[in-house]
Amino acid sequence: MLRINNSIAFHENTAIALASVLGNVLVVLAVYVNRALRNTTFCFIVSLAVADIAVGVLVIPLAIIISMGFNTQFYTCLFLTCLLLIITQSSILSLLAIAIDRYLRVKIPTRYDTIVTQGRAYVAVCLCWMLSFLTGLVPMIGWNTHDAKGNSSSSREIFCKFTAVMSMDYMVYFNFFGWVVAPLTIMIALYGEIFRVIRRQLNQRAEATCDGDRYYQKELKLAKSLALVVFLFALCWLPIHIMNCISFFCPKCYIPKFATYIGIFMSHVNSALNPMVYAFRIKRFRLTLIQITRRCMLCRPIQSTQCTTSTPALTEKVDVNL
Template sequence: MSFAPGIKPRDRVDMMYISIEAVIALASVLGNVLVVLVVCVNRALRNTTFCFIVSLAVADIAVGVLVIPLAIIISLGPKLHFYTCLFLSCLLLIITQSSILSLLAIAIDRYLRVKIPTRYITIVTQKRARVAVCLCWIVSFLTGLVPMIGWNRRIDGNLSSSGDITCGFTTVMSMDYMVYFNFFGWVVAPLTIMIVLYGEIFRVIRLQLNRRAEATNDGDRYYQRELKLAKSLALVVILFAICWLPLHIMNCINFFCPECKIPPFAVKTGIFMSHVNSALNPLVYAFRIKRFRVTLIQITRRYMLCRPPEDTPCPSSTPAL
């Protein structure tokens, strides 16, 4: 394999890595900004479920704005103070944790909607949904910053006189924290709860549809809508698991089998997959949620395709669907 004069193979790999990450970051930010904009424009989408979806979108925007740039910086191995490097690494965990807790909140919300439909509106209010979102982010910060209070890999003998190190995620982050606390406690457990909840959601919906079909020869529209939306949101959870589990599994391999060597290419691929997840969610909403898709098309037509003369206004704002 030949390389351009003056560019080493390692530099070429770094450039490719940075370029791909930059594309993922741009897609994550643009896609999820549109998610927030769609919810703001369409009043019909300003419900408790989309309150949690906006929280997830904000976390995905943070991936593009903060996580990916920080991951690039850390991958280059800059010289930083130990606790500066550790704090930057903790930020990556905080954003990830906020995503999974937002997904869990969505699952609980949909479960309550099909389990207690008559009492749902009085129990799950907009105010309580906002409180739940705040709690998700508070818990994310608390769990993500645990390494800062001592559960880390600080070894004084490896520090320079100024406390500087060559910054790297595995250099500062303790693997037992990543495996036992972060993965088993705050990834596997929430994912398991979500699987159980969505399983129960589909069971209840199918049961209700069958009962109504037998009684009236026509399925209830309410539960048909709930079934379609539940499938879309369950797909978001599945994509999260597919994108994030490989990286966590590699962490487990490193922890339980230190002599097992994982190729750097596999690690890079795992990192890419975890970041790509943030760009996928808007695609799921656009292709599978009709109200979201219609509003997105109307926004595109209004702000990108409508170019009237100065004295001719664009069409009126998007009506509620």
């Protein structure tokens, strides 16, 4: 029975990995093909897509291997588990960067172009990834179970499992409270303010020009789509973190292995959901995906395109296309 369950889990995770890689490669390709999508927001979305591709290519296979367990040196096992944290951290920091970008977009629309340039967006993406590596590799410099479990020799082989090398106080206090709860709280506050500003502007512009009204309607629609991405991230990642908290604060509490598996599986599913949100809720992105699919089916080379549309007085042409 255990062998059958392991086989089912393997095939489910493999399917999620393939869906995540395929969907997010299409996200990157869509931004490459359609120049109208090459704005600062989609720069951060591409960063998020790269992190989700890494989940499919690296994190899910590693998670499967680590869940099965194997013999290796302590710090080799620790480094592999740290890679899982790095990718997760890059995802949440990319989401935070997107929220800040959209907040500036509606808060200071007239100065947005001069403050949020493409070059600064690239720098922000690099900083997100650098910070992800720094926070994810913290266990490598000492915050681990090496001394607690009496592993006096780093060359001695251990049975590699996540809980065998990763300290739960690091996972709960530093990783969860510091780098998951805090960014999510900031994002919730930012999107709350974004919706408030947009609603206020729409109410003030009830008798104003159609162009101004259309600008804020577009911003509202895109903000809802990106807020949905944040909601799905929280929905998929909070269960496994909450179970870690229960295990840490209540060691005697029993958590079924099946529940742990569901929590891990949901965290993997999140990487495959984002492309579907973009496709169903962002029209220009959806049309670009249709174009890519048609060209691939007809075996034609995919060329970069520039879609032209009329531009409202208060907005740049890029956001109108969204």
